[in-house]
Amino acid sequence: MPPQDLILFFLFLLLAGGVIAAFYLRRQSGDFKPEPSGDTVFECDACDHFYTDDSDVERSLCPECGRMNSPVQF
Ligand SMILES: [Zn+2]
Numbered sequence: 001m002p003p004q005d006l007i008l009f010f011l012f013l014l015l016a017g018g019v020i021a022a023f024y025l026r027r028q029s030g031d032f033k034p035e036p037s038g039d040t041v042f043e044c045d046a047c048d049h050f051y052t053d054d055s056d057v058e059r060s061l062c063p064e065c066g067r068m069n070s071p072v073q074f
Pocket of ligand 1: 045064065067
């Protein structure tokens with residue numbers, strides 16, 4: 001094996017190791033945490049439309065069909 005190939009092979013190993021390390025570090029810290037927006041999520045019982053409204057409302061009117069809906073419980 002010529003020395004150029006050896007250097008190239010070594011650099012490739014280094015790069016592959018870096019990619020694998022980055023992949024695992026991303027997976028560990030990549031938990032999806034949505035930021036609290038202060039809005040309440042509603043799902044319409046009639047048309048399955050998802051929408052949000054202010055957090056201080058108990059029930060909200062669907063913008064698609066006008067039906068009153070309760071907030072979605074996660
Ligand atoms: Zn609706």
